Amino acid sequence: MKSKNVQSVIKRLYASGFPELYDIEYLLGLEKERDLELLFGFADKVRREFCGDGIIVRAIIEFSSFCRNRCLYCGLNRHNKNLKRYRLSKEEIMAAVKEINAAGIKTIVLQSGEDDELDVFWLSDLVREIKGNYDIVVTLSVGERSKGEYMIWKDAGADRYLLKIETSDETLYRCLHPEMSFENRINCSSALRALGYQIGSGCIVGLRGQTIPMLARDIMFFKEEDFDMLGIGIFIPHENTPLGKEPLGSMDLTLKTLAVTRIVTKNTHLPATTAIGSLGGTIKALNAGANVIMLNFTPEPYRDLYEIYPGKNCLNNESLTNIDNLEAITYEANRWINYSAGDSLKYKHTLCAFE
Template identity: 35%
Template sequence: QEEILSCCHEGYRLGFRTFVLQGGEAPAVKDEGMVETVAAIRQSFPDCAITLSLGEKSREAYERFFLAGANRYLLRHEICNEGHYHRLHPAEMSLSHRLQCLDWLKEIGYQVGTGIMVGSPYQTVDHLVEDILFIERFQPEMIGMGPFLPHHDTPFASFPPGDMELTLKLLSIFRLMHPAALIPATTALATLAPDGRERGILAGANVVMPNLSPSHQRTKYSLYDNKASAGAEAAEGLQKLEEQLKGIGYEVSKERGDYENGELTVDN
């Protein structure tokens, strides 16, 4: 908790007003400890938004995080097709439970984010159409998407990465369908191509997420090979990020940005 708060203090000093705590479904991350951490961040930074991305939890856990001060929750549904879902996930996981978690989050009052991975193994165009239709029905406040990138220690190490052009096309489709949604230009895009982040912004993304994690911790969160985690991807490269986005005609707003009644609001 102390290290997380230290990162938040540094981010606040740099002007950030939204913090994202992303940790997956690690058994070591206990719900009680996360409740305490969220409460400590909320107490220290009452004017900031707190976003969690911790995977599938019980409804009770989601409620406790929300009451402690979390505002948003990112949980990509990943795959809407039952058959495709089971080809990529452990047998003990189920698509129905994933979708139930998303419903719980919305009912509790979170600004909810879901999304997909483009070019995942065995994915077809029909699968992507199912995903588009689900997101249209669900109406999330945030849509996270990026290309599949293989990791050498997984069963999918030999599969090719997702296609950049298809990812950008889908990003544009989601922007047209959901004009006010928070849609990040992901690190995966920047990993796939040096100008991936900028191309994502030009295609319709409106969020970038510099990494506040201490450099010695970043290697512990290796989702795919050759992940971009330095330079403009890191908080210490914020000036470089601002220069790159200025080069395509954009300025960085460090305000929290909330989705309210179908409109994206930015406090000044």
């Protein structure tokens, strides 16, 4: 085994096109405050080198909370009978899009559970209407569908797609996602890429049964697949799920996963995720490699009903204050708000090693 000096491992990981699993595991296992400062500080430098100091702002509309699945960690699972479900009308969504456009935001994420009632042409009409009326990028996040449906939405103008793997460990994936198929998840991701979508994945840190070697392999998977965007979330137990009594995920481990992901994947867009933000970790994430923030424009009274986990908080409750809060956060992080569409950086940058 090679040297385990923290700095040398970080630099080796940064410089290597083919990172070693044991280096990633080693960094994920760091605990001393000084070592964490080194790791987060280096990730912050890599973020600055490849993504700049602008914090890209995106807007999300959660338009349906119906879901056919029963992921063990998610409050939208179909067995949660305590949740009031909703679907937004096209008019409600377009009103939110108008608000997003007025706020100067150039990316909109349309997200839902895997809703069996979601009509492929209803969504393609919606995408077409948005693209026809606004100069705005549309990201879809509606789960596993057929390649034909993905194609129809791409033809309508959809630009990007989020489909998180949550864990790249097939056995753990099967435990957490009853009735779902790891293989289909991978196939969907490949189909989306083949159709020309910019694609996003990501994982949840702190899941029951998850180990550091598994998280290290998640990061290797992210590197191999070369995703355009990656969301590193933290497990927050929801009482109306089978994992409701499990402990909260570790914030330190989540930030380490984010930081190592930044060092390994370089120019991937990495949000300070909503899950991290709901635990007060947004600034820490921005200082450990994150370069994106998502603002929630789901209209009231629906916003609180999209309860993947309790206390979900996209910075706050109404659009204007959202921007105000974002400004406060960027100021505190000594950064600035990037209102561009924030396209993938995957095709632009070449490696330039630190001294």
